[in-house]
Amino acid sequence: MSYPRIRLTDRLRLEPVDVKHADDLFDLYLDPAVAEWYGRWTREQVDREVARIARSWSVDGVHKWMAYHRATGELVGRGGLSRKHVDGRERLELGWALHRRFWGQGYATEIGRAGLAFAFDELDADEVVSFTEVHNHRSRAVMERLGFRYGKDMSINGESFALYLLNRASTDG
Numbered sequence: 469m470s471y472p473r474i475r476l477t478d479r480l481r482l483e484p485v486d487v488k489h490a491d492d493l494f495d496l497y498l499d500p501a502v503a504e505w506y507g508r509w510t511r512e513q514v515d516r517e518v519a520r521i522a523r524s525w526s527v528d529g530v531h532k533w534m535a536y537h538r539a540t541g542e543l544v545g546r547g548g549l550s551r552k553h554v555d556g557r558e559r560l561e562l563g564w565a566l567h568r569r570f571w572g573q574g575y576a577t578e579i580g581r582a583g584l585a586f587a588f589d590e591l592d593a594d595e596v597v598s599f600t601e602v603h604n605h606r607s608r609a610v611m612e613r614l615g616f617r618y619g620k621d622m623s624i625n626g627e628s629f630a631l632y633l634l635n636r637a638s639t640d641g
């Protein structure tokens with residue numbers, strides 16, 4: 469299988485997460501505004517996470533990207549697709565997390581659009597889902613900007629999450 473490729477959007481360079489990104493992912497997860505939603509990660513957990521994601525890229529050909537600003541090279545965040553068991557079956561899930569200083573400029577939506585293009589144009593997916601804690605209004609707003617429709621609330625480990633869905637049919641035309 470070919471090595472997963474780097475993608476360019478208008479403002480971002482999207483690199484498939486690899487073990488070389490451990491420092492940057494750790495840095496992102498240390499951002500208090502991100503940790504509020506993702507919890508506190510140790511360096512060892514991040515090392516395991518990048519190894520797990522790199523394996524998924526090579527086995528499945530899909531997983532998250534690190535997002536760098538094309539003009540400055542700064543780390544903006546991470547996001548994109550991954551295969552996940554969601555609400556009873558395997559699905560393609562789309563997500564995002566940005567360093568706090570990059571919020572409010574449309575970068576998560578830009579990552580999301582690249583993920584949807586990957587899913588529908590290259591992976592031939594029929595559906596992409598996204599979910600977040602019910603009170604994560606910023607993440608829900610990204611889903612709505614991208615055209616996802618709210619599906620339902622679901623419980624994961626006793627916490628309430630809002631599940632959103634987007635079908636290929638609703639993106640055609």
Ligand SMILES: CC(C)(COP(=O)(O)OP(=O)(O)OC[C@H]1O[C@@H](n2cnc3c(N)ncnc32)[C@H](O)[C@@H]1OP(=O)(O)O)[C@@H](O)C(=O)NCCC(=O)NCCS
Pocket residue numbers: 501502505563564565566567570571572573574575576577578599600601604606607609610
């Ligand atoms: C969730 C998260 C990624 C959303 O970030 P965000 O900056 O609000 O979302 P976007 O990058 O799409 O930016 C949208 C904002 O930029 C504005 N914007 C500016 N240019 C834009 C453009 N070209 N396209 C879209 N929006 C644009 C929008 O109007 C919107 O403004 P608002 O915040 O005043 O409503 C961010 O809050 C985050 O990283 N949170 C912590 C991690 C997290 O919760 N992840 C999700 C877990 S499921």
